[in-house]
Amino acid sequence: MGSIDVKVRKLTQKNYEDKIFEVKFANGDEGFRRDQLRTFLFNSELLLPRVRTTLFDLQPLGPSGRSRAIDPGVEREDIWKITKLEFRQRSPVVKKAKR
Numbered sequence: 001m002g003s004i005d006v007k008v009r010k011l012t013q014k015n016y017e018d019k020i021f022e023v024k025f026a027n028g029d030e031g032f033r034r035d036q037l038r039t040f041l042f043n044s045e046l047l048l049p050r051v052r053t054t055l056f057d058l059q060p061l062g063p064s065g066r067s068r069a070i071d072p073g074v075e076r077e078d079i080w081k082i083t084k085l086e087f088r089q090r091s092p093v094v095k096k097a098k099r
Helices: 034-047
Strands: 004-012 016-025 051-060 080-092
Antiparallel strands (some): 051 080
16 A cells, blocks of 8 residues: 555543544555455554544545546446545553552
């Protein structure tokens, strides 16, 4: 799927801390097949502890990068463009003991 660029944000709450990973694909303008996307998401959630997909926005990639150029009822290619993808890793916050 090519190289990816990941930005990490942290959100801290009373009992937990979230790390939000915003993923951008370098070759995203070419699009990806559904089986590539499914494998990437499955492995991302399987191999990283407590990581879940929280935002996944995609659109069909049509001629000239627009999905509306295809006539209704016409079968389109199985090529998709990811517009937004975020993962979230939630970890509990360890409370410090009072002395």
